[in-house]
Amino acid sequence: MQEPKRKKLRFSRVLLAMGAIVITLSGADTLRRSLASQQPLNLTINGNFRSSEAQEVTPTGSSLSLGTTDESTTAFEGVKYLGYSEYELSKNELAEGILAIYTESAPAKEDYSKAMVDLSEEKNEFYTLVDEKVELNEDAAEALNSMMEDYANQTALADFIVYGTTDTYTGEDSYCPKAFSESKAGYCVDLALNAYGSVLSYDGYDTEGWIVENCWKYGFIVRYPQNKKDKTGNEYCPWHLRYVGEIHAAIMEKKQMCLEEYVDFLKQYTFEEPYSLTFNDKGYQIYSVIGNDEKYKTRVPISGNYEITGDNKDAFIITALKNE
Numbered sequence: 001m002q003e004p005k006r007k008k009l010r011f012s013r014v015l016l017a018m019g020a021i022v023i024t025l026s027g028a029d030t031l032r033r034s035l036a037s038q039q040p041l042n043l044t045i046n047g048n049f050r051s052s053e054a055q056e057v058t059p060t061g062s063s064l065s066l067g068t069t070d071e072s073t074t075a076f077e078g079v080k081y082l083g084y085s086e087y088e089l090s091k092n093e094l095a096e097g098i099l100a101i102y103t104e105s106a107p108a109k110e111d112y113s114k115a116m117v118d119l120s121e122e123k124n125e126f127y128t129l130v131d132e133k134v135e136l137n138e139d140a141a142e143a144l145n146s147m148m149e150d151y152a153n154q155t156a157l158a159d160f161i162v163y164g165t166t167d168t169y170t171g172e173d174s175y176c177p178k179a180f181s182e183s184k185a186g187y188c189v190d191l192a193l194n195a196y197g198s199v200l201s202y203d204g205y206d207t208e209g210w211i212v213e214n215c216w217k218y219g220f221i222v223r224y225p226q227n228k229k230d231k232t233g234n235e236y237c238p239w240h241l242r243y244v245g246e247i248h249a250a251i252m253e254k255k256q257m258c259l260e261e262y263v264d265f266l267k268q269y270t271f272e273e274p275y276s277l278t279f280n281d282k283g284y285q286i287y288s289v290i291g292n293d294e295k296y297k298t299r300v301p302i303s304g305n306y307e308i309t310g311d312n313k314d315a316f317i318i319t320a321l322k323n324e
Contacts, residue, residue, distance in 0.1 A: 083323045084299040089308070089316050091294045097309025098244050099263055099317055102182035103233070106312055110166070113186030117141050119162065126152040127160040128194055136165045137186040139219070140243035144189060147211070147218040155207050161199065163239075164190040175201045176239055180223070187243040188223070204238025212238050216253040219246040228258040245307070247279050247286075247319060263311050271299050276322070283322035290315045 094100075095112060102108040115138040119129055122141050126148040136144065144162075152158045163169070163176050168190045170179045175192040182188055193200040193208060204212040204222075212222055223242035224234040242259070244252070252262050267288045269275040274285035289298040296316055300306045305321035 081299060083302055085302050087298050087300045087308075089289070089296040089298070091296070094310035094314070094316070095312045096185075097311075097317075098187060098307075099248065099259070099309040100182075100185065100312040101259060101263060102180070102185065102312060104181060107181035108183070108185040110184050113137065113166065113184065115139070116186050119144075119165070123162075124149055126158045127162060130161055130163045130169075130192070134162055134165050135186065136189065137243060139245070140187050140189070143218040143220065143243060143246075147215060147220065150214075150218075151210055155210060157207060159194045159208070160202075160211070161192045161194050162189055163192040163199075175199050177201075178234075178237070178240075180234075180240065182223070182242065189220070189241045189243075191239045191241065202239040204236075211241075215241055216249040217246070219243055219249050221249050221252055221259065223259065225258055228261075231258050231260045245319075247277075247284060250279065251277070263315070263317070266317050267315055271318075283324070284319060285322050286317065286319050288315045288317050 095102075095106070095108070096114070100108070100112075113135075116135045117138045119134040119136055119141060120132055122145070123129065124145045126145075148158070148160060151160070164179075164183065165188060166184055166186055168174075168176050168179045168183060170177060176190040180188065183190070191202045191211070193202050202208060202211075215221065220241045220243050222236075222238055223240050224232050224237040226236045229235055244259070248262065251257075252259070255262070255265070257265060266275065266286055267290060269287045271287045271289070274287040276283065276285050278284070287298075289296050292314060298316065298318060300308075300318060301320050301323055303321070303323070307319045309317050309319075311317060
């Protein structure tokens with residue numbers, strides 16, 4: 001049997017193979033260096049572009065100051081504030097909002113009223129008005145209509161009279177014996193009863209007591225509740241309702257707080273450590289910003305799903321839909 005022929009390894013082929021390996025390694029290193037030297041891509045949120053610089057970022061938990069009001073940014077030093085923008089508030093706005101507390105020494109003014117509607121045009125058929133011209137905040141008016149309709153459906157009665165809102169008659173023959181400064185802000189409703197053509201004061205009892213017991217479900221509170229005079233400065237006034245919004249009214253009902261107690265309660269919560277709750281299957285956060293400066297800075301969701309109110313003293317309270 002013949003032995004197989006052995007092929008000789010030529011030196012020239014070895015050199016060519018080694019050269020190819022060197023070229024390949026050199027090209028890969030060049031590509032790596034090229035990629036490493038490229039600048040990061042621009043980022044965009046809500047259409048606002050901001051170029052990212054090639055620098056090491058340390059997540060300190062604080063954001064860069066924007067210097068403007070309610071402007072979104074992507075220049076964060078961490079992810080803690082992602083989805084939020086800085087917001088600047090003026091001390092002049094402290095006296096406005098659904099949770100503002102008005103007193104004789106710090107009264108509401110007519111120019112605090114916002115988004116007012118004429119109830120004679122907006123009301124439903126389940127209650128009457130004491131006058132042809134009665135104004136109320138738009139959200140409060142919608143809630144009032146809903147509450148009065150449900151009251152009528154539950155009791156088969158439609159006997160309430162809106163005796164006053166921004167201005168309530170309080171003469172000797174008045175059925176609402178006292179007027180309150182806060183009414184000028186446009187969130188209050190004073191009630192009386194229509195009894196077969198006669199007007200009666202509303203005391204919160206009997207079948208009509210349904211309003212006192214259920215008004216919180218519609219965003220109203222009895223502004224001066226029972227056993228809270230030491231906090232509110234006023235005796236029980238079941239006929240005087242104040243609109244604060246459904247979320248706040250629900251919390252106040254659960255905790256049995258008057259408005260003064262509730263606002264003080266919220267002041268312990270900050271943006272970093274907010275009061276969190278679930279309402280109608282949605283998550284919310286409530287937090288305060290307190291100070292004595294002319295400007296107050298806080299953060300709000302870029303989405304715009306938030307509401308801000310002053311307390312008429314030293315704090316702003318933000319209620320925001322929780323970012324998921």
